[in-house]
Amino acid sequence: MLRFIVRRVLQAVPTLFGLSILLFIWVRALPGGPEYALLPENATAEQRAALRRAMGLDDPVIVQYGAFLGRLLQGDLGQSLQTGRPVLTEFAMKFPATVELAVMAMIIAVSAGVPLGYLAARRSGGALDSLVVGGSLVGICTPVFFLAFVLKLVFAEQLGVFPSAFRQTPGIDATRITGLFVVDGIATREWDAAWDAFMHLVLPGLALASIPLAVIVRMTRAGVIEVLGEDYVRTAEAKGLHRRTVRGRHVLRNAMLPVVTAIGLLSGALLAGAVLTESVFAFGGIGQFIYSATQTRDYPVLLGFILIIAALYVLINLIVDISYSLLDPRVRVS
Amino acid sequence: MPAGPLLAVDDLSVTFTQRRRRDVKAVDGISFSLDEGSVVGLVGESGCGKSVTSLALMGLLPSRGVRVAGRAGFRPGGGDTEADLLSLPSRRMRDLRGRELAMVFQDPLSSLNPVVPIGRQVTEILVRHRGLKGRAARSAAADLLARVGIPDPGRRLREYPHELSGGMRQRALIAMAVACRPRLMIADEPTTALDVTIQAQILELLKELVTEEGTALLMITHDLGIVAGLCDEINVLYAGRVVESAQRHELFRAPTHPYTAGLLASIPRLHASRDLPLTPIRGTVNDAIDWTDGCAFAPRCDNYAEDCLGGPPHMREERAGHRFRCVHPVRTDAAAVSAEQSPAAPEPSAPKGEDR
Ligand SMILES: Nc1ncnc2c1ncn2[C@@H]1O[C@H](COP(=O)(O)OP(=O)(O)OP(=O)(O)O)[C@@H](O)[C@H]1O
Ligand code: SF4
Ligand SMILES: [Mg+2]
Numbered sequence: 293m294l295r296f297i298v299r300r301v302l303q304a305v306p307t308l309f310g311l312s313i314l315l316f317i318w319v320r321a322l323p324g325g326p327e328y329a330l331l332p333e334n335a336t337a338e339q340r341a342a343l344r345r346a347m348g349l350d351d352p353v354i355v356q357y358g359a360f361l362g363r364l365l366q367g368d369l370g371q372s373l374q375t376g377r378p379v380l381t382e383f384a385m386k387f388p389a390t391v392e393l394a395v396m397a398m399i400i401a402v403s404a405g406v407p408l409g410y411l412a413a414r415r416s417g418g419a420l421d422s423l424v425v426g427g428s429l430v431g432i433c434t435p436v437f438f439l440a441f442v443l444k445l446v447f448a449e450q451l452g453v454f455p456s457a458f459r460q461t462p463g464i465d466a467t468r469i470t471g472l473f474v475v476d477g478i479a480t481r482e483w484d485a486a487w488d489a490f491m492h493l494v495l496p497g498l499a500l501a502s503i504p505l506a507v508i509v510r511m512t513r514a515g516v517i518e519v520l521g522e523d524y525v526r527t528a529e530a531k532g533l534h535r536r537t538v539r540g541r542h543v544l545r546n547a548m549l550p551v552v553t554a555i556g557l558l559s560g561a562l563l564a565g566a567v568l569t570e571s572v573f574a575f576g577g578i579g580q581f582i583y584s585a586t587q588t589r590d591y592p593v594l595l596g597f598i599l600i601i602a603a604l605y606v607l608i609n610l611i612v613d614i615s616y617s618l619l620d621p622r623v624r625v626s
Numbered sequence: 627m628p629a630g631p632l633l634a635v636d637d638l639s640v641t642f643t644q645r646r647r648r649d650v651k652a653v654d655g656i657s658f659s660l661d662e663g664s665v666v667g668l669v670g671e672s673g674c675g676k677s678v679t680s681l682a683l684m685g686l687l688p689s690r691g692v693r694v695a696g697r698a699g700f701r702p703g704g705g706d707t708e709a710d711l712l713s714l715p716s717r718r719m720r721d722l723r724g725r726e727l728a729m730v731f732q733d734p735l736s737s738l739n740p741v742v743p744i745g746r747q748v749t750e751i752l753v754r755h756r757g758l759k760g761r762a763a764r765s766a767a768a769d770l771l772a773r774v775g776i777p778d779p780g781r782r783l784r785e786y787p788h789e790l791s792g793g794m795r796q797r798a799l800i801a802m803a804v805a806c807r808p809r810l811m812i813a814d815e816p817t818t819a820l821d822v823t824i825q826a827q828i829l830e831l832l833k834e835l836v837t838e839e840g841t842a843l844l845m846i847t848h849d850l851g852i853v854a855g856l857c858d859e860i861n862v863l864y865a866g867r868v869v870e871s872a873q874r875h876e877l878f879r880a881p882t883h884p885y886t887a888g889l890l891a892s893i894p895r896l897h898a899s900r901d902l903p904l905t906p907i908r909g910t911v912n913d914a915i916d917w918t919d920g921c922a923f924a925p926r927c928d929n930y931a932e933d934c935l936g937g938p939p940h941m942r943e944e945r946a947g948h949r950f951r952c953v954h955p956v957r958t959d960a961a962a963v964s965a966e967q968s969p970a971a972p973e974p975s976a977p978k979g980e981d982r
Contacts, residue, residue: 523736529686530731531751531802532724541750542739549741620741621786 297610304606311602312364312595316357319594322586325349326373329588360595369599370592374584379596382581388471389459389577392489393570394562396497398555401504406551409512410544416517424509431506437568440499444572447495454495457574460488496573500565504558511554515547522546549620556612560605630701630708631659632842633683633810638696638712639866640678640687652678654866654917655696660810660859662704663840665833667853667874669889670863671911676846677732679863680812683711683844684729685719702726704809725755728803730832732815734795738787744771744798745783748805755806770801774831793824800831807839814846829856851893854878862886865914865922867938872948882948882955884927921953929954 326347327340344350348359363370369379412424448456460466460473466485469476474493477486519525520543528542566579574580578597585593617623640653653675660666670676681687682694698711702722711719711727723729731737739747748767752758758766764783771779774797787795796816803811813832817825833856836843845857853860853874860877862870862885870883881887888907909926916922920935927934934953943949 523731523733524739526681526686527731527737527799527802528739528750530684530723530729531754532720532722533750533754534720537750537754541742541746545741546739622740622788 293614297614300606300610300613304603307606308599308602312361312599313357315595315598316353316360319589319591320353320356322589324589326589326591329590330373369596372585372593373590374588374593379592382593383578383597383600385471386576386578386581389575390563390566390570390579392459392472392474393493393496393500393566393575393577393579394559396493397500397562397565398504398558400497400501401508401558402555404501405505405508406512406544406548409509410516410539410547412509413513413516413520413547416513421513424513428506428509431502431509434502435568436499436502436565437572439502440496440569440572443495443499455492456495459492459576460485461492464488492573496569496575499572500562500569503561503565504555507554507558507561508551511551512547515550516543519543519547545619549616552612552616552619556609559608563601563605630699632662632664632701632704633711633844634659634697634699634708635679635683636697636699638679638682638698639694640675640682641693641695643691643693651866653682656863656866656868658861658868658871660842660844662809663836663842664859665836665843665845665857667857667860668844668846668863669848669850669853669860671848673911674863675866676848676863677814680729680814680844680846683812684723684727685711685714685716686729700727700810702809724751724808725806726809728806728808728811730796730799730803730811730813730816733819734792734799735787735819737799738795740787742786743783744785744787744790748783748798748802751802751805766805767801770805771798774798774801774804774835775827776801792820793827796820796824796828797831800828800835804835804839804841808841810842810844811836812844812846815848817852818847818849825852832856849893850889862889865911865917867917867922867951868941869923869952870948870950872950876945876948880948882944882950882957883923883952884929884954884956885923886950887956888926921951929956 325344326349327335327343331339331343348356360370367380371378372382375382408424412421415421444456447454455461464485466473466482466489467476467480469479473489474486477483477489524546525538525542528538533542563579566577567582568579569575570577570579571583578601581593582597584590585597636657638653638656639651642650642652644650656675656679658666658668668676668679678687683698687694694712696712699708700711700722701708703726709718709722711722714722738744745764745767748770749758749763752763752766756766767783768779771782776782776794776797782790782794782798787798790798796819800816811832816832817828820828829852832843832845835841843856845853847853850860857874859873860871861868862877862883864883864885870877870881870886872880872882877886878890881890885907888905892906907926913925914922915924917938920937921927921930921939924930924934929952931954939951939953941949941951942955
């Protein structure tokens with residue numbers, strides 16, 4: 293097991309290294325540069341050029357990359373050009389918001405996707421099935437930011453059932469422990485604060501959940517249809533087991549195996565979707581910060597955040613693979 | 627002993643209806659019966675409807691796209707009241723399955739849930755029908771595994787199906803089938819997926835268990851060699867109908883339907899009898915014609931004559947308990963000899979499958 297983990301981590305190193313090169317090239321290829329965001333609009337061309345030179349942006353890219361790599365090996369990702377704070381600090385500050393949002397989205401996706409997929413499979417070919425399959429197709433095709441806009445417009449601005457922005461109503465009196473506002477509210481028994489944070493999560497959570505939900509519905513449906521035809525389900529029925537035992541222990545448990553793997557892969561889609569969702573709802577997580585870093589060409593933040601996210605993605609999938617091996621005894625982690 | 631057989635199947639037919647396709651009549655009016663504690667064989671080529679028959683009796687056919695007709699009278703608890711397995715509400719069937727009716731399937735690997743330990747798969751049936759819990763269920767499960775000849779049952783209970791050998795898996799499935807001492811056990815080709823040496827062991831085990839418990843066994847197979855060593859009575863199926871039915875010795879001594887005779891002639895036997903040379907039946911079951919047009923075996927039959935067509939041949943019974951569905955039956959030398967005069971019926975082939 294330990295060897296497996298070590299091997300996977302070592303495998304990730306060249307991937308991340310390659311990614312850092314690609315990112316570096318991509319970031320530098322963006323038109324414009326930080327000098328536009330950092331200097332007032334009426335700054336002269338000379339002033340901008342001077343700033344570029346001062347920041348070393350006119351050095352050959354290979355030299356810049358070497359410097360970046362050298363700092364990276366010492367654990368230094370540089371400072372944000374927008375705020376002047378270290379990139380790592382910024383990440384640590386904004387990460388809990390995104391975690392909370394992503395977890396909310398995943399909870400929505402799993403708790404709605406699995407039952408819907410199961411029901412669709414039980415009545416495959418029926419009206420509900422067509423609805424679910426069609427709906428999931430729409431869910432996959434709809435751009436997340438568009439959905440976020442529509443949800444915000446309808447449920448926040450028109451109907452006013454949910455707040456339209458931020459993680460909590462500004463000025464609310466709440467104690468911070470973990471930075472996960474709902475968790476903090478519950479831990480400190482500040483129920484109002486917890487509920488307020490939860491309500492702020494609903495719309496962005498729904499928007500972000502759309503793609504994972506659609507994928508999970510389809511995978512559950514396909515998995516259940518396949519498993520229902522398996523001999524061991526017939527064996528379970530032949531034993532006269534209660535319907536719920538057959539469903540839970542024999543059908544769902546097997547049908548969920550591919551879904552577990554998908555959850556790992558979906559975490560990538562979730563982080564990508566968070567960039568736009570957070571921006572629409574001014575959610576203040578890493579997604580929104582990456583978005584603004586793109587606008588201002590905040591190179592260190594773009595590079596640092598995306599690299600950290602990639603590393604987290606590797607980690608999440610490692611955890612998923614390990615839990616998969618616990619669920620499926622046929623897969624031996626050696 | 628109460629009156630009547632334990633299971634009386636009368637004119638069972640199963641039709642698969644598929645959208646935009648011709649209906650498939652997989653079972654076309656099967657009738658047979660089975661007494662308490664007896665071992666009855668259902669023999670026929672691949673595709674003749676054996677599995678569909680067993681699934682229909684167990685109530686395990688899919689609920690959609692299938693039409694089941696006929697009757698299958700079963701006396702739950704061996705009492706005098708009879709229930710029709712084909713029309714019982716699914717809730718009652720769920721109570722009967724596993725407790726009174728058990729089944730052993732063909733492929734032991736795919737018939738076991740790969741992600742649930744063997745122990746759980748045995749105890750779940752004890753929990754369901756015998757109300758056992760926790761330790762009691764586990765120790766009963768260990769006893770069951772020991773009973774079916776699985777060594778070190780305590781360890782095996784914690785293992786997963788892929789960690790067991792094929793023979794062990796089938797033993798585990800048999801343990802589940804006998805867990806509640808069912809009155810009727812249906813075994814659908816229980817040895818087809820196993821090695822030859824294991825086949826014999828499994829058959830031996832089944833025989834031993836049903837004899838000890840007084841369980842009736844419906845043995846489904848394409849291999850006459852298997853029923854030879856096991857069954858009291860044999861029903862030969864062809865294209866969804868029973869074409870011949872007799873006591874084991876009677877059937878082996880005097881096969882009357884050309885199909886049965888052909889089956890017997892095509893099994894290799896140790897004491898090969900010279901008047902039955904080793905010859906396969908020509909054609910395949912796909913060549914069958916519809917029973918409503920005449921004898922379904924006609925396209926493959928050596929005794930065929932014009933009067934075999936025009937409608938299904940009727941079941942005839944020339945000697946008590948020996949029925950066949952044929953217009954021009956085979957009159958083997960042995961068949962000409964009456965039962966009393968025949969000192970030695972041809973030795974039925976041992977179950978140690980020479981076949982495959
Ligand atoms: N779900 C189904 N839909 C349509 N036709 C089916 C279905 N299941 C079985 N059949 C048909 O019913 C016929 C009998 O099938 P069955 O499985 O009972 O054969 P069998 O005698 O058990 O053969 P084998 O020795 O191969 O197991 C076959 O011709 C098959 O094509
Ligand atoms: S009825 Fe005719 S065709 Fe059918 S088995 Fe008998 S002899 Fe052959
Ligand atoms: Mg079969």
